Amino acid sequence: MPQRKQAVILSGSAFLQAYLPSEEETMGRVVVELLAAGKNLNRKNLCAKLLNLVETSGSADEERHYMQLIRLVLERDS
Numbered sequence: 001m002p003q004r005k006q007a008v009i010l011s012g013s014a015f016l017q018a019y020l021p022s023e024e025e026t027m028g029r030v031v032v033e034l035l036a037a038g039k040n041l042n043r044k045n046l047c048a049k050l051l052n053l054v055e056t057s058g059s060a061d062e063e064r065h066y067m068q069l070i071r072l073v074l075e076r077d078s
Helices: 012-019 023-036 044-053 060-074
Strands: none
Touching: 023 044, 023 060, 044 060
């Protein structure tokens, strides 16, 4: 029998921290949106999409989340 998820009521930043998707989930969503739009998957398009998300983010936590993803995209292996 499947487990039922218990509803949790949170407010403010606790809500955002509890419900921000993981980096992998966010990046997956961005990749799917780019490919669905027929765009090439490259650093330039990933950064452009993530910067758009930064500009439209509703909180500092969300903005930090997207900025961390931009850092990951631009990071170079030495």
